Amino acid sequence: MSNTILVTGATGTVGTESIKALSNRGLTVRAGVHSLIKGDRLKQLNPDVQLVELDYDKPQTLQVALTGVNRLFLITPFTEDQVAIGQRVIDAAKQAGVQHIVRLSVAGAAVEPGIQLGRWHREVEKYLEQSGIPFTHLRPGSFMQNFVNYNADSICQEGKIYMPLGEAKVSYIDARDIAATAAQILSADTTEHHGKAYELSGPQALGIAEAAAAIGQATGQPVHYVDVPEETARQAMDKAPTWMRDAMLELYRLSKAGYTANITTTVEDITGCAPHTFEQFAQHNSHRFKAKS
Ligand SMILES: NC(=O)c1ccc[n+]([C@@H]2O[C@H](COP(=O)([O-])OP(=O)(O)OC[C@H]3O[C@@H](n4cnc5c(N)ncnc54)[C@H](OP(=O)(O)O)[C@@H]3O)[C@@H](O)[C@H]2O)c1
Incomplete structure (x- = not known):
């Protein structure tokens, strides 16, 4: 079975670092980019990366980007429709037969009632949990970046x-450490991280x-x-x-x-x-x- 990993939001802060962190691991790494021109610079970080256009508002691009993918790093943008975007990608991933989704969430997402930023993320987390796809939630605090x-x-x-x-x-965290944690989990040949939620800090x-x-x-x-x-x-x-x-x-x-x-201590633990x-x-x-x- 091939190991193809798709990273969404790949030109963003965590996505860029993830493309770098996933290089040299014997995996096929695909970067889902909003614009191919903007994505071109990712080749300098990981010469083997596959660039694929991915626009959350164009379902067909999602379908193409997810073809042959078995692991997904799901990063959604900070937009008003972030919950709908997350749910749309999870539906498409299920359709494509993705076997593990690592989801970039936020610290405190599980706190109730919590704050709005956490509630949006928790909604996507719950949707993922109910999808039946093995998942890992990463919940970092504020980025140093x-x-x-x-x-x-x-x-x-x-x-x-x-x-x-x-x-x-x-407790600001460096996006490089979020990416390193995600890369470790996505490339692990075990199910030990399935069903887990990790709070990450600096x-x-x-x-x-x-x-x-x-x-x-x-x-x-x-x-x-x-x-x-x-x-x-x-x-x-x-x-x-x-x-x-x-x-x-x-x-x-x-x-x-x-x-x-x-x-x-999660970053170092993982x-x-x-x-x-x-x-x-x-x-x-x-x-x-x-x-x-
Ligand atoms: N910043 C923090 O301190 C912090 C802390 C904890 C959690 N988070 C979470 O981290 C996530 C954001 O991660 P990030 O900061 O790495 O992202 P980011 O730097 O804001 O990048 C967002 C990415 O999404 C892409 N994108 C935006 N709209 C799109 C669309 N319609 N279709 C396809 N791609 C689209 C952007 O591409 P273009 O630029 O080309 O549009 C970009 O690559 C959010 O969920 C946020 O809640 C942030």
Whole structure:
């Protein structure tokens, strides 16, 4: 039996790292990409990767992408229809005879009533559990890469990180460690991870002032944390849709209440390697945070 793995959202933060982490494992790795042009750079990370167009709104592309696939890393985007997308892919995977789905979920998805971000993920998790396809849920906390994706501009231009997080601590995880964990599970020739849900975290919980200091240390340029009142943060996100703004502000309140600092040993338990520290992440990405001269 061939071992063909499809990664959805393959050009995204976790997807890109997963394509790299799945290389050199004797597997056929297929990257489901929204746009083939955007996906081309994945070949530099994994020269053997197969690129396949995958648009959640075009069911036929799902069918083609899943042909011959037996394992799936299901990453859905942060969109209003994320639950419907997840369910659509699970239905198509069942049709295609996929034998194991590793699902990228979120920390705290099983908490009830929890927060909206977790409830959306839990809905997809439950749908997957009821599909009869063997599954593994990965539930990471906030990604370290959020600082690259959302804070790099103000860091480069002003040496500042604006966040409404007060003194909250967050056990940020490096997306490379999520990818390494997923790759280990997807390439394992055992069923030991079937039916399991794993909470994933980085090795330390840190506040934004500490994250800012680590980034400043890595670039040699000071970075300061500006604690933003919730109302100001709401206004700053006025271009974002209401559902997204509300979900993010709810997450920040959860952090301020102390619920996002949990540390687990799961990454090391599964991969055998200690997860990256924030300092290592900052060093690795220092070029993304440097002021342009
Ligand atoms: N960020 C965090 O701190 C965090 C923490 C825990 C869990 N999560 C979860 O992680 C997931 C997101 O992962 P990520 O950050 O790696 O993703 P991401 O970087 O936002 O990338 C999303 C991917 O989905 C693709 N995509 C978007 N719309 C599509 C469509 N209609 N058809 C096909 N592909 C489409 C994008 O391609 P294009 O760019 O080409 O459109 C991109 O490759 C979400 O479920 C989120 O809840 C995030």
